[in-house]
Structures are given as structure tokens and as C-alpha cells.
Amino acid sequence: MSHTPSRQDFDHYMTPNYSPQQVIPVRGEGSRLWDQEGREYIDFAGGIAVNSLGHCHPVLVDALKAQGEKLWHLANVFTNEPALNLAKALVERTFADKAFLCSSGGEANEAALKLARRWAVDHHGEHKDKIISFYQSFHGRTFFTVSVGGQPKYSQGFGPVPGGILHATYNDLESVRALVGDDTCAIMVEPMQGEGGIVPGTQDFLQGLRDLCDEHQALLIFDEVQTGVGRSGELYAYKNYGITPDILTSAKSLGGGFPIGAMLATDAVAKSLAIGTHGSTYGGNALASAVALAAVEFIDTPEVLEGVKKRHDLFREHLETINRKYGVFKEIRGMGLLMGAQMSDAFEGRAKDILPLAIEEGLMALIAGPNVLRMAPSLVIPEADIAEGMARLDRAIGRLVAAE
Template identity: 55%
Template structure:
């Protein structure tokens, strides 16, 4: 039976937990995307920081194609070559000694939080099970990860939350000091809070977290699902802040669009997740790891990482001018190519309206809460694509500026 595939079909066949826009993308190359009608868009959203090398990068397509002709899946009853090569490359490039592969950021964080609990109980007894996390953080949508994230809107309505989690204000050193104790098994931090407004941690906050974990025998976990893989202009976000965690989670850009995630850990931490304590049917899949291995090689290059900083300056300068000219942005913040444009009081709460208008003018952007427009484009987006996208964004902002003041 032939079915007309349009946005209308979505309402009839999909669980209603998402509300996608009317545009249905069907093709992408680099930083350009085309919808079912052939309309072109400049992509400043990057699949929410996923498409770090743009759409359909030829080297990634080749890696996937070659592996697809050899071996798709074996399960973790067997080791496979792409997974071992990628794990070795990740440990060589980072602080970590061991890698666990998963399929999404939530799964990588689930593994990290289970490891933290296991580590705490085995090193300090049943009382050493508390996880200290930040208010307004985001770590995924499993029951454990929404409990760790300090956002009730994601955890309410699903029964009792997981106990033993303490939430403190982001970048509040005194609150962190008051929360961490001998009962703490881990402190979990996003180096940049992406979903809650693109808010970078302070180096002092991360350094103090490191010191407190060392003092109390707790693990320091960095959720680098959004900040890892070159996004901040360093291969991993912790390098930007010069603070080294015990555990780090990666997803999004590690597979550049192919489902892949990883939890990286020191040997001392990883040894507590021994045989049979955790697993994943598809984690470490040969297809995903073949793509991830190629993505890592492409991203972990000095010229690419320097290019992120150059693009950062270009974006921030232009966005600041646009924002001031039309009284839309009062601040442009962020690190590397994870940027947040904070709306002025006039447009407070209207982020969704702004991104819809941008889409109408042919540029894809994101929101990070109701008051912030987020950009997370390809790390290799061409200058002419940046300029064209910014021109389209400026036209959208100009149109918005003529609208009545929001009440």
C-alpha cells in the first residue's frame, strides 16, 4: 500500500511526545538542507550539536559503506575490530583508560551513574550512594537521568524519583561545598549547560568540584554529550577548562548522526563495572564504531579545532551586531560553536516564535529554554554558508522587529 508521506502522517502514526515543525527535511549536504518541496535551508542547528561534520560528509559515508559491506552486528558476545580501534583511539586522545559504548547520551549517562553508585557502595558502603548534580541540568530522558537532572518538568508524573540525588545551583561553589560529603559517590556536571541556556561553567567551579571529589573519594563525572568532540574548540570540553574528570560521557557528535555514545573512565573507576553489571545489545556496533573512528580522525586535527575558534569569532561578532540593531539579543554567549543568543526583555519567552520565523527565512536554529536562541552548527561550516545563514537570520530578525511588542 502506497502512503503519502507528509507531516500530516506524523500525527497518525507517531507517539505524541514530540511536536516537530511542518518542514520535513529529505536531503542534506554540508550545512545545507532541502525539504520535500525543494526549499533550501542553512543549518545552524546541526541536529542539536550532532552533525559536527555537516550532512553526508563523504569520508563518513565511505566508512559506513565499507563497513556495511563487511559486518553489521555480532552482539557483545564477540569483540569487533571497529569498536576496539575506536576505544583505543579515544583512550589515546583523552585522560581515560577504558570505554563503554552505548547508543545515546542518555545511555552513556545511565552507565556513568550506575558506575558511580557501584563505585560508591564498593568503596564506602551502602551509605556512599549520593550523586550531587546541578539544578537545570540535562542528562537524558531515562528515569535515572531525569532524576539526576534538576528539572522537575522532565521527572514529574512518572512516580517516585530515584532517591539519593542532591541538586545545587550551577556555578555556586558554596552550595557545592555544602552538598558534597563522605556519602557522595559522584559529582555530575555539564561543562556548558546546553539545554538550559548555553551557560558555561566557571573554571573555579570545576576546579573546586575536582578538589571536593578528591577529598571525599567521589568520582567527578563530566557530561560532554554536547561539549565533546571539538564543539568548544578543544577535542573535549574538559581540556578547555583544564580540569580532568574521572568519567566522561560522549554522544551526539561522536557519531556525527549515526547513533553512537560512549562512557570513558579511568582504569580505577572502570574496574567496578565488572562482568555482568551492565550491558547494551547495540553498544559498540561495528557500523557505528566505523563511523565514529573516522569522525574522531577528522575532528581531532589542529586545523579543524583552530577553525572552530575562528568561526566562533565570526558568529559572535555578527550576531551581536544583528541583536543590537534590532533589539532582539541582549547577550551572545557560549564557547566555540555552542552559542546562546539571549533575548531582550521585549522578546522574553518568545524563543519558539523566533526560531519559527528564522525557519521561514531559510535558516535552522534552536532554542535553549524560552529565552535563548541556540546555535550549534557544523564545525566545518564554510564561511559563505555562515554569511548566507546570518543574512537570512538578519532578515528574520528585521521582520520580527516590526511586530508589536510582546505583552
């Protein structure tokens, strides 16, 4: 007898580290989803900036089907054509000379941090081990990355955190200058903080980090797990600033929904990741690589990237219209199709209360902390879906305001 899973099954069978919404989506097409009851939702969440081309985009489906009939996985004692093609595409489209493929953003950041430490040892000695990151940053859930991330709530309760990690204030160059020194091996930064509230880095701040790294012979790591692969309106956000890092990490939109991550680096740095120093069982998986290559080639076109910038303006216009009506937002910010609306003083901490109301109105959205409503939809979301989704958001916020 077949069993139809229910939301109660989650509480019964799965660890309680998540608290998902009560609806269970079962089918998606483009920027729309349908749940077990057949109810339709417009998706402004994008799997947390993952579903770069929406749900079941034919380009990705075709790539998955074609590769699925050829080769799925090999141990890393072999290489495979899709992995090589993806690495070539990423290198040729970015500053990088080498790519390391893995399975997630957390893995990509773990690799970046280990590489930075290894490079420092190789070139400067054991004393050069300090890593500077930023308060409110987020770099993954491995113990190393969660410790480098600037949100203690994610590392508390798991024992002593790794040493040699310092935190500065985002967009405050002087706070970095007070920490950096000859013992600094790397500065790790998101060009736009995602989980920390959708806060773009300023040009002067990010350029200042580049200059400090050059001055102190340290590496600049850009965490582009959330901003990468078209999300910012460029293939990678560093291109918006004209500032080149030494190491860059990528995931989320890279696979369009298929789990994959990548770390990109210059030749001078990548040499320190010598044979046996690091690895990933599923890194360079043929299925994932084939899908990611299709995503990168489709997204890295003038049509798609210019479309992201146009859709950014549409999202902003709609959010500003809603705000003129209800006065719930203090600031609307972001780049491309990673946008955040910070709640006004009267609705401080209430962003999370919008999500269940939005679900009831047929809209999926996100938060970035308790005070920022976050949106990370498909990069090719139709304008009609933007308009309808915003109409549903208007109704949800209207209900929030009416309940006051």
C-alpha cells in the same frame, strides 16, 4: 502505489511527545538541506549538536559504506575490530583508560551514574550513594538520568524518582559545598550547560568541584554529550579548563549523525564495571563504531579544531551586528560552535518565536529553553554559509521586531 509521507502522517501515526516543524527535509549536503518541495535551508541546528561534519560528509559516508559491506552487528559475546579501534582512539586521545560503548547520550550517562554508585559500594560501602547535580542541567531521558537532571518538568508525572539525588546551583560552589559530604559518591556536571541555556562553567567553579570530589573521595563526572568531540574547540571541553574528571560521557557529535554513545573512565574507576554489571545490546555496534572513528580522526586535527574557534568568532560578530540593529539579545555566550543568545528583557521568553520565522526565511536554528536562541552547526560549516545563514536570521528577527 507509493506513498509520500506528510507532516499530517506524524500526527496520525506517531506518539505526540514531539511537535516538529511543518517542513520535512529529505536531502542534505554539507550545511544545507532541502525539503519535499525543494526549498533550501541553511542548518545552524546540526541535529541538536549531532551533525558534527554536516550532512553526508564524504569521510563519514565512505566509512559507513565500507563497513556496511563487511559486518553490521554482533552480540556482545563477541567483540569487533571497529569497536576496538574506536575505544583505542578515545582512550589514547583523552585522560581515560577504558571505554564503554553504547547507543546514545542518555545511555552513556546512565552507565556513568551506575558506575559511580557501584564504585562507591565497592570501595566505601552502601552508605556512600549521594549524587549531586545542578539545577537546569540535562543528562538524558532515562528515568535515572532525567531525575539527576535539574529540570523537574522532565521527571514529573512518572511516579517516585530515584533517591539519593541532590541539586545545587550551577556556577555557585558554595551551594555544592553545603550538600557535599562523606556520603557523596559523585558530582555530575556539564562543563557548559546546554539545554539549561548555553552557560559555560567558570574555571573556579569546575576546579572547585574537582577539589571537593578529591576531599570527599567522590567521583567527578563530566557530561560532555553536547560539548564533546570538537564542539568546544577542543576534542573535549575538559581540555579547555585543564581539569580532569574521573568519568566522561560522549555522544551527539561522536557519530556525526549515526547513533552512538561512549562512557570513558580511569582504570581505578572502570574496574567496578565487572562482568555482568551493565550492558548495551547495540553498544559497540560495528557500523556505528566505524563511523564514529572516522569522525573522531577527522575532527581531532589542528585544522578542524582551530577552525571551530575561528567560526565561533564569526558567529559572535554576526550576532552582535544583529543585536546592534534590533536590541533583542541580552547576552551572547558559549564555547566553540555551541552558542546561545539570551533574549533581552523586552523579548523575554520569545526565543521560540524566532524558529518558525527562521524556517520561513530558510534557516534552521534551536532554542535552549524559552529564552535562549541556540546554534550548534557543523564544525566545518563554510564561512559563506555562516554569512548567508545570518542574513536569513537577520530577516527573521526583523519580522519578529516589526510585529511588536
